Every structure is written in C-alpha cells, then in structure tokens.
Amino acid sequence: KQEVTQIPAALSVPEGENLVLNCSFTDSAIYNLQWFRQDPGKGLTSLLLIQSSQREQTSGRLNASLDKSSGRSTLYIAASQPGDSATYLCAVQRDNNAGGTSYGKLTFGQGTILTVHP
Amino acid sequence: NAGVMQNPRHLVRRRGQEARLRCSPMKGHSHVYWYRQLPEEGLKFMVYLQKENIIDESGMPKERFSAEFPKEGPSILRIQQVVRGDSAAYFCASRSRFRTEAFFGQGTRLTVV
Numbered sequence: 426k427q428e429v430t431q432i433p434a435a436l437s438v439p440e441g442e443n444l445v446l447n448c449s450f451t452d453s454a455i456y457n458l459q460w461f462r463q464d465p466g467k468g469l470t471s472l473l474l475i476q477s478s479q480r481e482q483t484s485g486r487l488n489a490s491l492d493k494s495s496g497r498s499t500l501y502i503a504a505s506q507p508g509d510s511a512t513y514l515c516a517v518q519r520d521n522n523a524g525g526t527s528y529g530k531l532t533f534g535q536g537t538i539l540t541v542h543p
Numbered sequence: 544n545a546g547v548m549q550n551p552r553h554l555v556r557r558r559g560q561e562a563r564l565r566c567s568p569m570k571g572h573s574h575v576y577w578y579r580q581l582p583e584e585g586l587k588f589m590v591y592l593q594k595e596n597i598i599d600e601s602g603m604p605k606e607r608f609s610a611e612f613p614k615e616g617p618s619i620l621r622i623q624q625v626v627r628g629d630s631a632a633y634f635c636a637s638r639s640r641f642r643t644e645a646f647f648g649q650g651t652r653l654t655v656v
Contacts, residue, residue, distance in 0.1 A: 456643065468634065468649035469586075514586070518643060529574060529643045530599065531636075533586040 427452045431515055431534035438505055438541055446500040446537045448515030453496050456521075459531070460489050460500050461514040469514065473500070477520065505541045512536045545569070547637050547648035555654045556625045564620040564651045568637030575618045576645060577610060580632040592618060625655045 428451045438444055448458070457476045461469040473482045473489040475498070481490040488501040502509060516531040548567040556562050568575050577589040579602075591599040592612035603610070607625075612618040622629055632652050636645035 459644075461647075466652070469647040471644070471646070474644055516586075528591065528598070529576065529638050529645050530588055530591055531576075531578075531586075531645070532588070533578075535585040 427455075427517060427519060427532045429515060429517055429532050429534035431513075431537050433537060434535065435538040436540070438539075440505060440507060440541055440543050442505050442541075443501070443503050444505055444539070446502070446513050446515075446539070448498040448500070448534055450496045450498075450517050450532075452519070453493050454520045455493060456518040458489075458491055458498050459516045459518075460487075460498075461516065463512045463514060463536070465512075472513075502539075505539075507541050507543055509541050510539055512538050547572075547635055547646055549633075549635050549648035549651050551651060552649060553652050553654070555656060557656055558626060559624050562622040562625050562629070562653055562655075564622075564633050564635075564653070566618040566620070566635030566637070566648060568618070568635075569639075569646055572637035572639050572646075574638045574640065574645070575612050576636045576638075577618075577620050578634045578636070580634065580650075582631065586634065589620075622653075625653075627655050629653060630655045 430449050432447045459474045460472045475482045475491040486503040491498045514536045515534040573594050575592045578586045580586045588602040590603050590610045607623045609621045632650045634650045636647045638645040
C-alpha cells in the first residue's frame with residue numbers, strides 16, 4: 426500500500442527566502458507525481474506534474490525534482506512571497522502495469538502548511 | 544471551457560438526513576474521482592467512476608455512501624443518514640480518457656449538525 430509523507434508539516438519563513446518542501450513515497454512503482462497548492466477553504470490548484478521518466482519540472486519560481494528509485498521528491502520555491510502562503514500537497518499516481526499506464530487515482534500526503542511573513 | 548463544477552459549495556445537514564453532492568466534469572471528460580478531506584487530515588480517495596460504471600470503490604465506506612455517474616448529467620455522491628463524522632470537504636476530479644492528469648473542483652464542504 427502506497428504511503429506518502431511530507432516534511433515539514435508546517436513552515437514559517439520571512440519573505441524572500443528560498444525554501445524546500447519534501448515528499449517521500451514508499452512504493453516506487455509510480456506513474457507520475459504531482460504538487461498541488463490549496464488555499465484555506467478552496468480547491469486544489471495543480472502546480473507541477475512530473476512523469477516517472479522525468480527528473481524535474483520548472484514553472485516560474487517553482488522547481489520540483491523526482492528521484493523515483495529513492496522514493497523522494499522536493500519542491501523548491503525561490504524568493505518566497507506572502508502570496509505563496511498556502512498548504513502544499515504532494516500526490517502520486519500508481520503505475521498499474523508494466524506498460525506504464527495509470528488510471529489516475531492519486532495518493533496524497535498530509536501537506537505542508539507554508540506561511541511567508543512580510 | 545468551464546472547469547470542474549461542484550455544487551453546492553457548502554451544505555449543512557442534520558444528523559440522519561441525506562446529503563447529495565454533485566459534480567459536473569469538464570467538457571469531454573468521462574472519468575470522475577471523488578476524494579474526502581477530513582478536518583486536519585489529507586485527501587483520501589473514495590471512488591473512481593466512468594460513465595455508467597463504478598471502476599474502483601475501494602475507498603468508500605461500506606455503508607451509507609454511494610456514487611453514480613449516469614450517461615447524462617453530473618456525478619452524484621450520496622450520503623444517507625449522515626453523522627457528525629461525515630463532516631468534511633468532498634472534492635471531485637475529472638479527466639479525459641486520453642490523459643491521466645485529473646482536474647479538481649472547488650469542493651463541497653459538508654457540515655453535519
């Protein structure tokens with residue numbers, strides 16, 4: 426059974442700092458890994474999706490890396506801003522067969538609550 | 544192309560009543576997933592449906608919960624005889640048959656009083 430763990434559970438940093446959020450998963454047979462952002466009382470916004478064959482993805486100030494063999498991913502946020510304050514969720518899709526297809530079911534971590542203060 | 548639409552956004556039910564949560568997938572999407580987020584917990588998979596078929600309901604509680612995705616109309620998550628422990632945010636996600644990336648709705652926040 427896949428388990429996803431995110432560390433730290435909460436993080437508070439001053440504006441402008443670079444920071445790293447960590448995600449680990451127990452079953453390396455994944456199809457892809459996705460990072461989401463969730464604002465209080467809101468839905469999920471997809472930030473980055475990394476296919477199992479990829480090592481990293483970048484979008485603006487965000488960079489996500491994936492080390493499938495060791496079951497780890499990191500989300501790097503450069504030059505953090507107060508608007509980055511949110512809960513960040515990591516989720517993996519299982520590779521359901523040797524052909525590399527997946528039917529889209531996600532297993533989520535508990536999230537990291539990020540607060541960036543001015 | 545509107546995103547995944549869930550309604551209502553907020554739902555209050557008394558213990559013992561029924562709750563019906565609706566999810567309209569993105570246009571062209573025939574695959575729907577329901578997830579539940581309990582207070583202070585992560586999102587947990589509940590059920591995966593394609594049009595008129597339940598593909599995987601391994602995350603659904605054995606009693607009181609059911610889901611459907613009819614040929615026409617939205618997907619419905621139905622909770623009968625709600626209890627306080629059912630209070631949570633329920634999220635729906637949809638995808639097309641050609642891609643595995645799913646897109647999430649804004650969720651329905653159910654409060655049982």
